[in-house]
Amino acid sequence: MRSAIPGLGLVLAAALLVAGCATKGGDTDLSAALPTTVPPGTKLSISVNTTRVALEASGQPNPLSFTVSDWPVVQAGPDVIQAFRGGALDVATNAGIPPIHAHATGVDAKIVGVKVRSTPLYQLATAPGSNITSLADLRGKRIGFSPGQAQGVVILRTLQAAGIPLSDVKLVELNSPQFLTALQGKQIDVAPLAEPSTTKYLAQYGSQGARAVNTPAVDALTVLWAPTVVLQDSAKLAAVTEFVKVWARTDIWAWEHPDQWLDAYYVKDQKVSADDAKRILTTVEKPFYPAKWDDAIKWEQETVDLVTRSGYFGSTFDAAQLFDRRFEQLASDAVPAQYRTKESQ
Secondary structure, eight states: OOSSOTTHHHHHHHHHHHGGGOOOSOSSOTTSOOOSSOOTTOEEEEEOHHHHHHHHHHOOOOOOSSEEEEOOOOOSHHHHHHHHHHTOOSEEEEESHHHHHHHHTTOOEEEEEEEEOOSOOEEEEEOTTOOOOSGGGGTTOEEEEOTTSHHHHHHHHHHHHHTOOGGGSEEEEOOGGGHHHHHHTTSSSEEEEETTHHHHHHHHHGGGTOOEEEOOOOOOEEEEEEEHHHHTSHHHHHHHHHHHHHHHHHHHHHHHOHHHHIIIIIIIITOOOHHHHHHHHTTOOOOBEESOOHHHHHHHHHHHHHHHHTTOSSSOOOGGGGBOGGGTTHHHHHSOGGGEEOTTO
16 A cells, blocks of 8 residues: 555545535435446546556456546545545445445445455554564554554454453554554554555665564455445446446456566556565465355454444444445456355355
């Protein structure tokens, strides 16, 4: 994840301009069948940087029958929610926690695509000179914590796994793009980072004693989601339906073309060295798109209950209402069988 988000200022400025006049409702509802064709002139603003890079790198003809008006790189969950709230963004990809955060803050949005993983995505990066070498060393430490993002859930699950109560640590609330600066300045002792940020950080501060500590906490879901108002617009609903399939297929293309993906995404877009990119690729898990969302909903419910018990986002609720199950098999059906998972997996 980038420590700065290019274009975010423009996106959020646009959100503020239209916040008071975003469309309420539309010409269809959430019980309607998914459209099969996209009306001419349809546009979407999409924050899925990996799909953009894969489409460009593949060299294949543009598979989208609608216009992408903008590809803003809005990655942090709170920033996506703000852009959704203002009507400046139509579709985004995040972990499972931002839709929970959106629900808790009154932003009506739905999950339309699900990708699952079974291995940890994050590591706990330590500040230069820190004496943290294991999870047991987290007691009494200042931990970077973003309650509305995947990184926040990783911290809660890590502490839970280590048997460390929240009263034994100091959670310092920051948005994830602020973690690197806070670590560098020793304002916090540890924070969860994912690749390529981990590699970039250790390359600069590893010689000063910074390190990465493994955590068993798995951030199981990557979701594609959209504001409900977008899904109530029949033209945009058709475009979202088409994009879900392209989102999954481009991910498979990246997995099956590692050399091209290494160069296009990690080296050119994320600015890491070719050697580091090769090492990072060895940690990337094969993509899976489940045909059934029952396990994903169960995981999301566990997350809702976890953040509720921890004192965040108020009372618990039924996580199933976050999912638009009209889309349930769309991504799975769009990819070859070896990239699908069974409900029980």
